[in-house]
Amino acid sequence: MPTRALVFDFDGTLADTESAVLQSWRELFREHGVELPMAAWYAVIGTQHTTPAMFALLAEHVPGIDPEALRPKSKARVFQLLEKLGPRDGVRSYLETAKDHGLKLAVASSSSGAWVNPHLERLGINGYFDAVLTGDLHKAKPDPDLYLAALDALGAEAADTIAFEDTPHGVTAAKAAGLTCVAVPNAITESLDFGQADVVLPSFTAKPLEALLTR
Missing domain, CATH: 1.10.150 (DNA polymerase; domain 1)
Incomplete structure (x- = not known):
């Protein structure tokens, strides 16, 4: 699909x-x-x-x-x-590839818009996203509400959408909304249980986005 x-x-x-x-x-x-x-x-x-x-x-x-x-x-x-933090390695490449393929992109975060939006802008990646859904307007994860709102904002179906998460709570939310979920743990969360995820990657550089799009 x-x-x-x-x-x-x-x-x-x-x-x-x-x-x-x-x-x-x-x-x-x-x-x-x-x-x-x-x-x-x-x-x-x-x-x-x-x-x-x-x-x-x-x-x-x-x-x-x-x-x-x-x-x-x-x-x-x-x-x-x-102050000096940038996007995780490989993130910008994923976003560029997604745009090259004409994919719709959204952020779904339990944090507030006052936290997420300025950081997206500071990181220089805010322009990639068609929608930003945040926890001050939707139920936080592990509730699926943020992902359901993201699907609605993008006009997408769960079966056509991949979620990217770094925590088990986030994976739970994505799967409850019916999305395929790729876990990309960071140094803090890598020891946690990601058994619910469809794919677990050690980093965004471990596998090109194209390989996930042909799932």
Whole structure:
């Protein structure tokens, strides 16, 4: 069956923003004498609950802490770490190939539009996408709502569309919406279980997009 559309997760998939976010949380926890348990991070990665979950966990270890007072510093540190971040290796080649084949492209992210859109622009890849769907307007993953909204925005059918994800939560969302899903884990998520994915690639450079389009 020919592929007519591609839908990409943003954080950790198009760009490895998750490494910067994780580093900032680790630093914040250590400033308060606590190590961030990776199991807690993996439980929420790829969803909309990361920030409240991390602040709640820190508050459990440091009674009386004021999350709102820490929020501006935490946010500033993330943006400092992201200043020189580019797209993941091979992403731009995938996007160029997709456009050469006349495919429709969308982003489906649990993060907010205020986070995703400026980063897409800063990375210089916003112009590739026909639609950007975000978690401030749709139910976050692992709910399939973002992918269903992406299909609607592109005028595409699930059977004609491939999703690209870096977390099991994201894969669950894509499969629940009926899409073929290619998992491309990053350094943080590579040890997780991607058994639900149709294809698992170590990177976007491991296989050309054309090889996936002829699935």
